[in-house]
Amino acid sequence: xxxxxxxxxxxxxxxxxxxxxxxxxxxxxxxxxxxxxxxxxxxxxxxxxxxxxxxxxxxxxxxxxxxxxxxxxxxxxxxxxxxxxxxxxxxxxxxxxxxxxxxxxxxxxxxxxxxxxxxxxxxxxxxxxxxxxxxxxxxxxxxxxxxxxxxxxxxxxxxxxxxxxxxxxxxxxxxxxxxxxxxxxxxxxxxxxxxxxxxxxxxxxxxxxxxxxxxxxxxxxxxxxxxxxxxxxxxxxxxxxxxxxxxxxxxxxxxxxxxxxxxxxxxxxxxxxxxxxxxxxxx
Amino acid sequence: xxxxxxxxxxxxxxxxxxxxxxxxxxxxxxxxxxxxxxxxxxxxxxxxxxxxxxxxxxxxxxxxxxxxxxxxxxxxxxxxxxxxxxxxxxxxxxxxxxxxxxxxxxxxxxxxxxxxxxxxxxxxxxxxxxxxxxxxxxxxxxxxxxxxxxxxxxxxxxxxxxxxxxxxxxxxxxxxxxxxxxxxxxxxxxxxxxxxxxxxxxxxxxxxxxxxxxxxxxxxxxxxxx
Numbered sequence: 001x002x003x004x005x006x007x008x009x010x011x012x013x014x015x016x017x018x019x020x021x022x023x024x025x026x027x028x029x030x031x032x033x034x035x036x037x038x039x040x041x042x043x044x045x046x047x048x049x050x051x052x053x054x055x056x057x058x059x060x061x062x063x064x065x066x067x068x069x070x071x072x073x074x075x076x077x078x079x080x081x082x083x084x085x086x087x088x089x090x091x092x093x094x095x096x097x098x099x100x101x102x103x104x105x106x107x108x109x110x111x112x113x114x115x116x117x118x119x120x121x122x123x124x125x126x127x128x129x130x131x132x133x134x135x136x137x138x139x140x141x142x143x144x145x146x147x148x149x150x151x152x153x154x155x156x157x158x159x160x161x162x163x164x165x166x167x168x169x170x171x172x173x174x175x176x177x178x179x180x181x182x183x184x185x186x187x188x189x190x191x192x193x194x195x196x197x198x199x200x201x202x203x204x205x206x207x208x209x210x211x212x213x214x215x216x217x218x219x220x221x222x223x224x225x226x227x228x229x230x231x232x233x234x235x236x237x238x239x240x241x242x243x244x245x246x247x248x249x250x251x252x253x254x255x256x257x258x259x260x261x262x263x264x265x266x267x268x269x270x271x272x273x274x275x276x277x278x279x280x281x282x283x
Numbered sequence: 284x285x286x287x288x289x290x291x292x293x294x295x296x297x298x299x300x301x302x303x304x305x306x307x308x309x310x311x312x313x314x315x316x317x318x319x320x321x322x323x324x325x326x327x328x329x330x331x332x333x334x335x336x337x338x339x340x341x342x343x344x345x346x347x348x349x350x351x352x353x354x355x356x357x358x359x360x361x362x363x364x365x366x367x368x369x370x371x372x373x374x375x376x377x378x379x380x381x382x383x384x385x386x387x388x389x390x391x392x393x394x395x396x397x398x399x400x401x402x403x404x405x406x407x408x409x410x411x412x413x414x415x416x417x418x419x420x421x422x423x424x425x426x427x428x429x430x431x432x433x434x435x436x437x438x439x440x441x442x443x444x445x446x447x448x449x450x451x452x453x454x455x456x457x458x459x460x461x462x463x464x465x466x467x468x469x470x471x472x473x474x475x476x477x478x479x480x481x482x483x484x485x486x487x488x489x490x491x492x493x494x495x496x497x498x499x500x501x502x503x504x505x506x507x508x509x
Binding site: 015018019022025026029052055056058059060062091092096100103104107112113115133136137138140141144145147148149152153156161164165168174176177179180181182183184185187188190191192194195216217219220221222223224225226227228230231233234237238241 | 287288289290292293296311323324325326327328329330331332334335336337338339353356360368372373375376378379380381382385386387454456457458459460461462463464487488491492494495496499
């Protein structure tokens with residue numbers, strides 16, 4: 001069984017899955033961003049500033065309880081923005097926070113973090129002691145990471161990606177860089193589809209590659225071929241830009257319109273952050 | 284190697300963000316000089332290429348697979364300054380749109396993966412390849428060595444950044460506020476994984492791709508595009 005599973009996930013399948021995962025993530029994000037929810041109705045500029053304020057607050061606070069309250073607010077916003085909770089929790093908790101929990105596990109024990117013992121047990125003849133500073137530190141670390149990841153994913157899920165990239169202009173990022181980022185994002189779809197096509201073709205013609213050296217050569221050849229296609233494409237894109245009047249000075253269209261609701265939201269967000277900072281200081 | 288939000292203190296993130304500003308500024312000046320108005324499509328597509336390299340899974344002995352970061356390969360193909368911008372663009376997209384690598388840690392991630400990795404790798408490549416012919420085997424070996432050194436030095440930087448956190452940011456009773464392990468744990472655990480496994484995947488991909496590109500158009504490696 002395990003052998004069969006192992007064979008199913010060779011490098012061809014994994015590469016196809018990587019490309020498909022990117023396309024699936026991007027499509028699902030756009031679908032969520034187009035829903036009629038609370039966060040989707042806000043101006044991307046105000047939403048980004050408020051989320052950055054939340055993020056800086058989450059990273060700066062030293063109390064797991066206060067950061068946890070920010071996580072509670074994040075889940076509330078998920079609900080009002082009509083994002084499927086299961087999808088959100090799977091996407092935010094399964095990878096980075098779970099990985100962080102594994103990293104931080106040894107710090108629970110007195111060998112790494114000495115202090116007041118809260119629980120002890122015997123394992124393989126060793127007396128393992130879990131300490132209070134160890135639990136507090138691990139909790140703070142994991143809650144902070146889960147909250148930070150959730151905030152970033154929520155911002156990305158409720159804002160159309162093209163708009164989110166345009167917001168970079170707000171922070172003084174040069175127009176040329178924003179244009180490069182926006183163009184790069186568009187080409188990612190094309191390249192991800194290209195990678196998926198390459199490996200689908202390989203799967204249908206070759207099936208499975210049993211020798212890893214042969215597989216390595218195939219991958220390298222395909223990366224080299226992708227590079228050749230990208231350089232060719234950059235020339236064609238440049239010519240297309242010239243034919244449409246590009247002079248080397250990019251101009252981005254801005255379609256953002258702020259309403260009273262956006263200002264009110266930003267004010268609330270800043271008050272929440274200030275309140276949490278104040279509470280963090282007095283604790 | 285992508286550092287998520289919450290692993291580094293805000294002050295550390297600020298320092299690395301500030302350190303990257305002159306590097307980005309120098310990179311954009313250099314690239315503007317060499318690429319002129321062609322830079323936008325060239326860099327955008329170069330950035331997309333560096334993003335896409337990670338989608339190619341490489342079979343490794345033992346039946347497992349891994350993927351390369353491709354930072355040194357991009358530096359050899361585009362030149363280190365253009366690679367710095369292309370990798371920054373890829374990292375910004377990963378952090379902002381896919382939650383891969385933190386937004387507050389973007390300065391640190393760019394320092395490790397868009398500055399240290401391509402520059403170290405590229406100059407090791409230049410040092411070893413020297414004035415060898417464009418189609419020579421020496422260039423393939425140089426590319427592999429550059430990739431290995433580049434990724435290991437970048438991992439060392441990430442390890443030092445993690446390891447400094449408990450020394451600099453802790454409570455009165457010594458409890459770490461951010462990444463919990465000191466230099467004695469963080470540095471070896473970051474570096475060993477790259478020295479033993481990830482570095483070799485990087486060597487394999489970079490060297491083989493350079494070898495294939497040499498076969499197709501060896502002239503390309505005469506001086507690169509930096």
